[in-house]
Amino acid sequence: MLKIGITGNIGSGKTTVSKIFEILGIPVFYADDAAKSVMVADQQLIAEIKAAFGNASYFEDGTLNRKHIAAIVFNNDEQLARLNAIVHPATFRAFDTWVKTISNVPYVLKEAALLFESASFKMCDYNIMVQAPFETRVERVMKRDGLSREEIEKREGYQLSEEKKTKLADFIIKNDDSELVIPQVLALHEKLVIMSLGH
């Protein structure tokens, strides 16, 4: 069974494309959702977060004090990198545990916004990059989240450029108006099924 990473910059449509793979029967691990779950479930991670950011990181009932953490990492790249350095390994562990529960499929997908930035792409056999032009992505995210252009540009700033990601990716899916997406997904699915046979 192959492990395939799938990523793309903000608003590229990586989640939308991953849902198409799911319809084809491919299990998808959503790393960003998993990161949120492990922050309240992984005892090792909870201890590390408390040690790094204080006991106030959690309420007495065990829920995450998002405001406390956000206040520390907001506009502070060093603290954000510190938080990511703690959370990413826990998310990798969650992915490994999840993979062990799956069988009888040619491959699984790991969908992650920071697949390349977190180096988690190295743990995948191949990686897919979902691409869309910056302006298209800004329009989509403004519509979806009601964010301002400035906020989206700021978030984009935390991600590797599309150019760098494209170089690291094994496969590209174009999610703009230039090509239909579903035929691209079907063609790649067929390719990955064949590749999984020799794995």
Ligand code: ATP
């Ligand atoms: P993020 O990094 O912000 O989580 P994402 O890369 O996962 O974003 P999606 O959430 O899949 O992107 O898509 C962003 C928005 O654009 C969503 O509202 C989605 O419905 C819309 N969208 C995705 N693909 C297309 C498309 N081909 N045409 C029109 N809208 C699209």
